[in-house]
Amino acid sequence: MSGKPTNEQRTGLLNGFAAYGMWGLVPLFWPLLKPAGAVEILAHRMVWSLAVVGVALLALRRWAWAGELLRQPRRLALITVAAAFITVNWGVYIWAVNAGHVVEASLGYFINPLVTIAMGVFLLKERLRPVQWVAVGVCLAAVLVLTIGYGRPPWISLCLAFSFATYGLVKKKVNLGGVESLAAETAVQFLPALAYLLWLGGRGEATFGAHGTGHAALLAATGIVTALPLVCFGAAAIRVPLSTLGLLQYLAPVFQFVLGVFYFHEAMPPERWAGFALVWLALVLLTWDALRAARRGARALRAGADPVLVPPMAEATEDVRR
Numbered sequence: 001m002s003g004k005p006t007n008e009q010r011t012g013l014l015n016g017f018a019a020y021g022m023w024g025l026v027p028l029f030w031p032l033l034k035p036a037g038a039v040e041i042l043a044h045r046m047v048w049s050l051a052v053v054g055v056a057l058l059a060l061r062r063w064a065w066a067g068e069l070l071r072q073p074r075r076l077a078l079i080t081v082a083a084a085f086i087t088v089n090w091g092v093y094i095w096a097v098n099a100g101h102v103v104e105a106s107l108g109y110f111i112n113p114l115v116t117i118a119m120g121v122f123l124l125k126e127r128l129r130p131v132q133w134v135a136v137g138v139c140l141a142a143v144l145v146l147t148i149g150y151g152r153p154p155w156i157s158l159c160l161a162f163s164f165a166t167y168g169l170v171k172k173k174v175n176l177g178g179v180e181s182l183a184a185e186t187a188v189q190f191l192p193a194l195a196y197l198l199w200l201g202g203r204g205e206a207t208f209g210a211h212g213t214g215h216a217a218l219l220a221a222t223g224i225v226t227a228l229p230l231v232c233f234g235a236a237a238i239r240v241p242l243s244t245l246g247l248l249q250y251l252a253p254v255f256q257f258v259l260g261v262f263y264f265h266e267a268m269p270p271e272r273w274a275g276f277a278l279v280w281l282a283l284v285l286l287t288w289d290a291l292r293a294a295r296r297g298a299r300a301l302r303a304g305a306d307p308v309l310v311p312p313m314a315e316a317t318e319d320v321r322r
Helices: 007-028 038-060 064-070 073-098 102-124 130-150 155-174 178-202 212-220 222-237 242-248 251-263 270-302
Strands: none
Touching (some): 007 222, 007 242, 007 251, 038 073, 038 212, 038 222, 073 155, 073 178, 102 270, 178 222, 212 222, 222 242
């Protein structure tokens, strides 16, 4: 943004900070849901998210998209695929946080932009600039260092990064708004999630209602925890440049990393610091290159030439919903 920010831009920035701040602080929420297990929490998240976005769409009277979607089998199939990948992403993230792997989970969202770029090259045949190749190479070196440090590949990070990058790739083809997309995906998830919760209740193993009103209310609040940051993100996305959102997206994993190290007191031996430092170096290179290309494109537009095509920095961040 150039010049003095307008009220709209300030509102957009505040909403952006709110969205990524909530996503960054969500590791504080999942442990509150114990003794519920990760799968039960995940199922509640699916069920209550649909309830929340359903109410929101009723209030906004935004249902026209649903009829159009039902008449397009290919888009419905893509929504189902997207729902499957975000289910994996949500489930692994919830389990990782409650199992004491907040730092490793944060790494997944640090490397997600780099994984997205790599998928663009190998799946969409996109061409990278030299600095982007260097950033991807540095990230691969970071994964190797972290593999040595952990004594195993950082599978939690890789699972989160690849599931979310694939989810973003599918979402590009579906082309639905944030709230509408969440409604469609949770509609796909709803029946399996509800069936699991009923099965769990039938076995007497459900924690909903068995640990007091407060615990039940917290499980129901998973819908709000999922939807509210998305609403703030949507308000930011229409008011601030994509490059600004691209920078803001790093707030969430930064907050998660800080929580993991300083609040949950997870171990950070030197080799892990080295691996994270390489990841951060890759992100600095990527950000610098993207901003430089964006400035070059802006100059080309002012000069009346064709702008430089820049891969969006905020690729696949519309529905982080961690």
